[in-house]
Amino acid sequence: MPPYISPEITDAIISAVALDDYDTRLRSHTLAMCALVCRAWLPRSRAKLFEDIHINNSRTYNLLVDRVVHSETMSLYLAPVNSLHLDPQLTSDQRSEAFLRTRRSSLSS
Numbered sequence: 001m002p003p004y005i006s007p008e009i010t011d012a013i014i015s016a017v018a019l020d021d022y023d024t025r026l027r028s029h030t031l032a033m034c035a036l037v038c039r040a041w042l043p044r045s046r047a048k049l050f051e052d053i054h055i056n057n058s059r060t061y062n063l064l065v066d067r068v069v070h071s072e073t074m075s076l077y078l079a080p081v082n083s084l085h086l087d088p089q090l091t092s093d094q095r096s097e098a099f100l101r102t103r104r105s106s107l108s109s
Contacts, residue, residue, distance in 0.1 A: 011044050018048035028054075050077040054085045 017030050028049060035045035050068070055061050068074040 007040065010041055014041065014044045014048055018051065024052075024054050046074075046077045047080055050081055052083045052085070053081060054087070056087045 014031070014034050017027070017034060031045050031049040035042050035049070053064065055064065068078065
């Protein structure tokens with residue numbers, strides 16, 4: 001029988017990674033790697049990954065919308081979102097352009 005770690009312990013490990021207050025990119029990368037460890041780690045890792053969403057540019061926004069919002073399985077992970085951060089460097093024109101591009105692609109689908 002392969003080694004087994006109880007879900008409570010793996011959840012505690014993933015939650016500890018999510019609590020660390022270090023660089024957002026590094027935290028996101030670590031949580032994404034946790035999701036790849038094994039199938040049992042995937043749901044908790046994704047849930048923690050989407051607790052705080054940071055939109056740094058229109059590419060990030062488009063990826064979020066295309067791969068998460070429009071996905072039946074991934075959109076479920078948006079329910080526990082605690083915060084959504086938009087980079088202040090993004091102009092309102094860039095935000096509007098990204099939003100309109102997403103709306104056009106969803107209407108044509």
